[in-house]
Amino acid sequence: MRIDILTLFPEMFDGVLNQSIIKRAREKGHVEINVINFRTFADNKHQKVDDTPYGGGAGMVLTIQPLVSCLESIPNFKSATKILTTPSGHTYNQNKAKSLSEKKHLIIICGHYEGIDERILNYIDEEISIGDYVLTGGEIAALAIIDSVIRLIPNVINKESITEESFSDNLLEYPQYTKPYEYKGLKVPDVLISGNHEEIRKFRRFEALKKTYFRRPDLLEKAKLNNEDINFLNKIKNE
Numbered sequence: 631m632r633i634d635i636l637t638l639f640p641e642m643f644d645g646v647l648n649q650s651i652i653k654r655a656r657e658k659g660h661v662e663i664n665v666i667n668f669r670t671f672a673d674n675k676h677q678k679v680d681d682t683p684y685g686g687g688a689g690m691v692l693t694i695q696p697l698v699s700c701l702e703s704i705p706n707f708k709s710a711t712k713i714l715t716t717p718s719g720h721t722y723n724q725n726k727a728k729s730l731s732e733k734k735h736l737i738i739i740c741g742h743y744e745g746i747d748e749r750i751l752n753y754i755d756e757e758i759s760i761g762d763y764v765l766t767g768g769e770i771a772a773l774a775i776i777d778s779v780i781r782l783i784p785n786v787i788n789k790e791s792i793t794e795e796s797f798s799d800n801l802l803e804y805p806q807y808t809k810p811y812e813y814k815g816l817k818v819p820d821v822l823i824s825g826n827h828e829e830i831r832k833f834r835r836f837e838a839l840k841k842t843y844f845r846r847p848d849l850l851e852k853a854k855l856n857n858e859d860i861n862f863l864n865k866i867k868n869e
């Protein structure tokens with residue numbers, strides 16, 4: 631996969647893209663990431679990229695020319711999936727991360743200040759918001775998208791880690807424990823050290839359903855539940 635990020639603040643990406651799983655994915659060639667400062671595409675003497683809003687109002691709006699020139703400079707930009715980060719977009723979730731991880735080429739545009747001249751919408755395919763709050767710029771949103779997408783690219787991380795995690799089947803993940811068995815009087819549930827795989831499976835499924843029922847009942851409505859799950863849920867409701 632190739633990812634191009636259009637930003638005024640390329641340095642914001644240095645740390646995250648050069649650490650841990652993303653760093654390894656880049657080194658192994660699973661993903662190529664280019665961070666481009668679209669200011670360098672401004673066709674005016676002072677490389678100005680913003681201006682006052684038509685109709686008046688506070689703040690500055692990013693002009694369309696540097697962004698479009700930058701987009702057009704990217705090889706095969708027409709066939710790429712072009713994403714605009716914006717609080718007005720569809721709220722990002724794991725399903726969207728999964729579908730983006732199957733694309734060959736993503737281009738992500740980071741806005742700033744009051745946002746971008748609305749005519750940019752003629753050049754993009756998707757508007758994505760990472761939640762109902764306002765960030766100062768699209769860089770953190772772009773990083774959230776990139777991070778969640780890269781870990782889903784085949785062979786970037788262990789397949790089992792991806793299939794059994796939160797949201798993979800519209801359930802939150804079961805609780806995880808590790809050594810020591812007892813810490814300041816807090817013990818690990820005994821079933822996890824029983825060695826009985828079937829009992830461990832049942833315990834984890836029950837706990838995943840319980841967590842989802844209490845914290846995210848909206849997810850449960852979309853989950854595929856079998857008879858055992860329905861029995862577990864009845865037990866949870868009656869507890």
Ligand code: SAM
Nearest residue numbers: 715716741742744745759760764765767768771
């Ligand atoms: N005036 C805009 C509004 O009210 O919707 C907010 C602009 S915000 C200060 C500047 C940039 O940050 C946006 O253009 C967008 O790229 C990014 N941004 C802010 N909040 C975001 C969110 N929740 N999701 C994705 N991008 C966001």
